[in-house]
Amino acid sequence: MELSPNVERIQYAIRDIVSTAKEVEKKGKKLYYFNIGDPDKFDFDTPNYLKSALIKALNEPFANAYSDSAGNQNLRKAIADRQERLWGTKLNPEKILVTTGVSEAISFIAASMAPSIEVLVPSPIYPSYLSYFNFYNINPIQYNNDEKNHWYPDIDDIRNKLTSKTRAILLINPNNPTGAVYPPKVVKEITNVAGENDLLIISDEIYDLLSFKDNFKSTASLTDLPVLELNGISKTFLSPGWRLGWANLRDDDEKYTNFWEAMAKQSRIRLCSNSPIQIAVSEILNKPMDFLPNVKKKIENRALYFVKRINEMDGLSVSPPEGAFYAFPKIEKKIPDRQFVLELLKETGVLFVFGSGFGELGKSHFRSVVLPQEDEMTIALDLVEKFLKKIP
Ligand SMILES: Cc1ncc(COP(=O)(O)O)c(C=O)c1O
Known part of the structure; x- marks a missing residue:
């Protein structure tokens, strides 16, 4: 072959x-x-109430059937409620795509972009992004995170790396691999660069509830610009093997509707993510996380x-x-x-x-x-x- x-x-x-x-x-x-x-x-x-919710979910109507490709309606509503409850972000459940972990959402993003587009990505970076972007011929341009400044993004370096081909900027906050939690001021500066240069902000927030001092702020809560957020239950719910994540787009002016549709199209060819897990997560997502x-x-x-x-x-x-x-x-x-x-x-x-x-x-x-x-x-x-x- x-x-x-x-x-x-x-x-x-x-x-x-x-x-x-x-x-x-x-x-x-x-x-x-x-x-x-x-x-x-x-x-x-994995907390016991999650395990119980999964066992219960197996007997729910249609739990063992395919779900909608974009995800179970109750779960999408629960995700919108979560984001509003935690971060004050108002989401349209139609702009939430349930995926088999954030990993699948990363693949959908990379596969939806035209080859040769440049995406600004942090360095060091969670490697899945480099592989998916490279796989689909998207050019990941690495901007520096400054080790001497708690590994926060270097805004001057971001500005220096902009070109006429740059279309998006990724931030991973809290960060893998450095463990940095970006101060809101730094996030705001990144969103300013995005706004001035017409970039889609992609914000991976899979560790959002794991900042030790509770000082994390979700990117979408700090700007009105379009933000494509990635999140899931692998880390904060101690359940990486459940393989459940999501992408959500907050895009009030409907600027990225085509891009969203390209991602949704991909979700359809893989049918759906795991149905019983979706039902279970829709039950627990907004319960107290004692x-x-x-x-x-x-x-x-x-x-x-x-x-x-x-x-x-x-x-x-x-x-x-x-x-x-x-x-x-x-x-x-x-x-x-x-x-x-x-x-x-x-x-x-x-x-x-x-x-x-x-x-x-x-x-x-x-x-x-x-x-x-x-x-x-x-x-x-x-x-x-x-x-x-x-x-x-
Ligand atoms: C920053 C980041 N994004 C995404 C993922 C993938 O997570 P998932 O289990 O939801 O596919 C990880 C896993 O380590 C991660 O660290």
Whole structure:
């Protein structure tokens, strides 16, 4: 079979590295998986009221049939209610598309754009965006997030990277891989650039309820410009395996109706996302999330411990995350990040993701989740510390 050249451009460092890890594991080494942002792989679990809602949903009328391609009507209404309740954003349920995780929405966005369009994307970046944009021949132009300024976007760099082909700007807030939570002033500055240059704002807010200090503000609540938001239940409801996300477009002047229709068209060829999950989520989305404060506190405490340990090590430094569940340390020794991660894995069993898998500014960094319990982190970070001493 002749292969599509587009496939060559797919890279997903977070999982690509797992095959090497499995080989190391086969040789009998204990592995410390600090690579995947899945809380359910650690001592976090999907809340029981979600599980009960899913069991109940299976017996609802049409639960086991295909749903509307754009999503179950009750769920779309529940998503609109959620966004208004939390962030004061008024949405038209017709401009909500339920997807199989935010991942599918990213694919719909990239596939709807004309080839050779430029989209400004953050660097470092969650790698799925680079792969999908590259796959569909969209040009992701990376703007700098400034490590010396809490990894916030560098507005001057954004302005410098605008060209006549730029059509959209992406922000990921709270951020994967850095854990940054952007101050409203920074978001506002980005929306100003978008407004002045007629760009669609794409705002990935999948970690919206996971800012440690509750200081996250949704982009659409800070501007009247069109905003395409992405969100889902994988992270805030501790249920990544349920595969449920959504895209919503707030576009009062109907400027992006064609683009929205292009995305909706794609949703039709894949029929629908998982029906019983949609019914269950429509039931729970606006219930009180009593589990959340405890989850956030646990993650924040682990992040604090991780940061303290890393910053005590000779050869590593890290800017403290303010939300989500990642940290993005800098490798200050003269070793490429990929080599650092692979050698560390082979020698100690500790698995991080090499930073260059997260775009240009990811070089000389690695990403770690801050989800493991403190005693597991202690063992792994002791191994990292010992390993570092051997590197000149
Ligand atoms: C910023 C960001 N967007 C999207 C996704 C994909 O999420 P989903 O599970 O909804 O496909 C992730 C997963 O790690 C993420 O970190």
